[in-house]
Amino acid sequence: MKYRLLPPVLAAIAGFSALTGAARAQSASADAVFSTKQRAAIVQIMRQALQDDPTILTEAIRSLRVKAQQQQEDKSMAGVRAHRDELQQAPDFAVRGNPHGKITVVEFFDPRCSYCRHMMPVVDAFLARHPDVRLVEKLVPVLGEGSVIDTRAIFAASAQGKYDVMRRALMDDTTKPTMDRVSEVAKANGLDMTRFAADMSAPQTVALITTNLDQARAVNLDGTPTFIFGTAAMAPGALEPDQMDEFLERARKA
Structure with a gap:
């Protein structure tokens, strides 16, 4: 789903x-x-x-x-x-697994998407099973204002080296996203709040979001989460572990 x-x-x-x-x-x-x-x-x-x-x-x-x-x-x-190179590129903070992995998997996700949240431990386990996989994360705020606020906060935290910390904190958070709420989460995770507030609206934050949304349109993205396995398969929806392994094998053989 x-x-x-x-x-x-x-x-x-x-x-x-x-x-x-x-x-x-x-x-x-x-x-x-x-x-x-x-x-x-x-x-x-x-x-x-x-x-x-x-x-x-x-x-x-x-x-x-x-x-x-x-x-x-x-x-x-x-x-x-057509957009393979752009899709497989991302800032270092948005690359997980093996940064020099033979196979690149791209994940488009929204921080407020319940299915994306469900996939967090599944993806963690997938990367643990396959040490040769390079995972590129593409945050796309497609579910409204709350998604935009959380995405801005996650990218703002990346400027202080806490992208993954903030991503996991907000994707585990069930409180309605507001500026006050993301500030509370940021403070609880040790961010410099003056810098965080400035980076929420910084040009680099806007550019990161715009780039990901442009790439989503380029591949005709239909929903989140969506996984792209090399250039062999594009799989929308919450996947089972064995499905991820099957798509990966298809990418290995492509």
Whole structure:
């Protein structure tokens, strides 16, 4: 499961557009081939077929959805291959595991996303199992104002060498995120509060967020968390340990 960036209704619109587009193309072709009487007969046959077996329409819609999903995945992977170098780069503080690892895994996540929080120990264990993996973290605040506040706070803490400390503290925190709350967490973790307050709105903080969001758009990101295994697979949603291992093996063989 995952949080989606776009309303599910867009999928239905996409399917409807494909269906109506196909219908228009068929209609234009029919005008050139069939007479008015023949077209009326064809329409009647189709109506009768749908009345006799409504699953025909259900199967057609399902087929369109599968095709649309495949097109979405193809578009995302095309973006991954086109932007491979940018995706696999990040400030040193956002790189975990083996910094010289043979395989790079990219994780897009939102600090307020419950599924992202669920994945924290799963990712920790994954890195412990695979010492040759380099993990690049991409913070993307996509769930509203609270996400933006937490993301700014985490990047502000990075200026004092406490990115991971603040990331874990805020992702474990269940209190509603506010400026006062993130300041409390920062103070409790030993940050210089004058510097922290300034870095919350510093140009480098804004630049880090903008870069990650631009990269998310480049790969047509659909939700958080999303993992990219090399250039072999893009896997959205909370994954099981064995799923992560399987995607990693696919990346090793690519």
